[in-house]
Amino acid sequence: MNYRVLLYYHYTSIEDPVQFAEEHLQACNELNLMGRVLVAKEGINGTVSGTIEDTNAYIDMMENHPLFQGIVFKIDEADGHAFKRMRVRPRRELVNLSLEEDINPHEITGRYLSPVEFMEEMQQEDTVVLDVRNTYEYDVGHFRGAIRPDVENFRDTPEWVQENRELFEGKRVLTYCTGGIRCEKFSGWLKREGIGEDVGQLHGGIATYSKDPVAKGQLWDGKMYVFDERITVPINRVEHVVVGKDHYDGSPCERYVKCSNPECNKHLLASEENEAKHLGGCCLECTKHPRNRYVERHQLPESQVQAVISELEKVWG
Ligand SMILES: [Zn+2]
Numbered sequence: 001m002n003y004r005v006l007l008y009y010h011y012t013s014i015e016d017p018v019q020f021a022e023e024h025l026q027a028c029n030e031l032n033l034m035g036r037v038l039v040a041k042e043g044i045n046g047t048v049s050g051t052i053e054d055t056n057a058y059i060d061m062m063e064n065h066p067l068f069q070g071i072v073f074k075i076d077e078a079d080g081h082a083f084k085r086m087r088v089r090p091r092r093e094l095v096n097l098s099l100e101e102d103i104n105p106h107e108i109t110g111r112y113l114s115p116v117e118f119m120e121e122m123q124q125e126d127t128v129v130l131d132v133r134n135t136y137e138y139d140v141g142h143f144r145g146a147i148r149p150d151v152e153n154f155r156d157t158p159e160w161v162q163e164n165r166e167l168f169e170g171k172r173v174l175t176y177c178t179g180g181i182r183c184e185k186f187s188g189w190l191k192r193e194g195i196g197e198d199v200g201q202l203h204g205g206i207a208t209y210s211k212d213p214v215a216k217g218q219l220w221d222g223k224m225y226v227f228d229e230r231i232t233v234p235i236n237r238v239e240h241v242v243v244g245k246d247h248y249d250g251s252p253c254e255r256y257v258k259c260s261n262p263e264c265n266k267h268l269l270a271s272e273e274n275e276a277k278h279l280g281g282c283c284l285e286c287t288k289h290p291r292n293r294y295v296e297r298h299q300l301p302e303s304q305v306q307a308v309i310s311e312l313e314k315v316w317g
Contacts, residue, residue, distance in 0.1 A: 003078040004055040005228065006035075007207055008062075009045040009094065009181040010071040011105050017041055017090040025088040031058050034083035036227065038091045042104075044068070045094045045181055047228055049082040074179055074207040082228035095182050098155045103188040110175060110187025110199035115212035118174060118202045119219060127172045128196075132157060132186045133225075136267035140232055140244040140254055141222025143176060154182060158189060168196040178224065180205035210235040223254055231256050247282065248274040260294035261286035279308055284316040 014020050017039045024037060028048065033055070035048030048058065055075075062068045093102070103109075113121060122129050122143065129146040131138050138148045147167060149160040161168070173196035175183045183201035190199045202209060206224050210217040216236070222243040223232035232254060234240065246253040247268040259266040260280030268282055280294030281287025288309060295305055 001077045001079050002052055003049060003080055004052055005047065005049045005076040005078050005082045005230075006055055006058065007047050007074040007076070007179045008071060009043065009179060009184075010068050011043040011094075011184060012067045014039060014041055014043065014067065021088045021090045025086065027061065028058070028086050028088065031055075031061075033058060034081045034086050036083065037088040038094055039088060040091045040094050043094055046088075047082070047226075048086075049078060049080075049228070072204065074204065074211075076207075076233065078230075082230055084229070095185060096153070096155045097158070097182075097185055097189075099158065099185075099189065103185045103192065105184035105188055108188040108191055109184050110173075110191060110201040112203040113174065113200045114203060115209040115215035118176070118200070118209065119215045121172070121200060122174055122219065124172070126170065126197075127174060128168060129174045129176065130161075130168075132175050132177050132182050136256075137178075137225040140256065140269060141220065141224050141235065142243070144219045144221050146176075157186070158193075161190070161195060162193070165195060171196050172198045172200065174200045174202065176202035176206060176209075178205050178226065179207050206235055210237065225256070244269045246270055246274055248278060259286050260292045261289040262291050262293055263289070277308070278312065279305065284309075284312055287312060 021039045031050060031054045033048045033050040035046060037044065037046035059073055062071055121127055129143050131142050131146045131148055134154055135148060135151065149157045151157055151160045173190055175187045177183050180203060187199045187201040190196060209215050216238050218236060218238050220236040221241040224235045226233055242252040242254060244254045247270050253269045253271055255269060255271060257268050257270050257275055257280060259268055259282040264282060264286050266282045279287045279292055
């Protein structure tokens with residue numbers, strides 16, 4: 001374990017994200033880091049991996065930068081890189097929320113809760129816990145009893161919440177996400193819209209909650225989806241309850257694959273066996289796709305593919 005994965009964000013003001021991204025990429029390359037960093041006028045959000053020495057140098061560089069005073073890094077130990085390449089991309093916004101009227105977390109945001117405060121408050125009456133991630137993230141792991149907005153993407157969550165306002169009426173609302181960045185804005189939005197009696201957010205996200213010496217990830221079921229090659233990581237250090245369900249037969253499952261249709265890419269939980277049985281497609285149309293990646297990867301002969309498809313047509317057709 002002589003590698004580390006750093007997860008971080010910082011809302012600040014970056015005047016020229018395009019130029020900043022170019023320079024930042026160069027600095028990351030010089031430190032042999034791999035990862036994915038987003039830069040916007042409103043700040044920075046990234047995950048990078050590297051050796052302990054290189055990631056320490058990166059932390060020093062960022063902490064000494066005038067724009068990033070107070071930046072917090074969540075650090076995971078690892079036995080190698082968690083990415084294949086290094087990317088730094090300029091973006092319009094750090095989290096894809098697409099609000100008509102944007103939220104500046106420096107002006108409005110939910111109460112910050114430490115892991116222990118969050119653990120205590122989430123168990124109190126008149127409190128609802130709202131997961132502000134994507135549904136495929138929720139499905140492999142979440143806080144016990146948390147609300148799962150029925151949306152494909154995070155940016156659709158505000159609309160879903162408006163339509164389901166009664167769930168939050170008179171309640172204290174606690175939000176959580178992977179590293180805390182989505183909550184900064186989303187909890188601010190909840191406050192602005194007057195949803196719930198009081199709005200709190202898990203400061204530092206699930207990643208921090210897992211490492212807290214008292215909370216130890218308790219009341220988290222399943223695993224946490226991460227946006228790198230590890231795909232999921234364990235959170236609850238006291239007990240492990242599987243909540244993920246196989247896309248094909250509903251049996252307990254924590255193995256993520258992407259639909260084999262290169263134009264679909266839907267995240268699926270599936271056993272190796274079920275993936276093979278369906279050639280990795282989420283539905284019949286996807287399985288039949290002429291560029292099915294499962295078929296290509298395993299170099300399956302056409303006759304075998306056709307045999308599987310005619311079987312599936314009976315079940316799915
Ligand atoms: Zn599909």
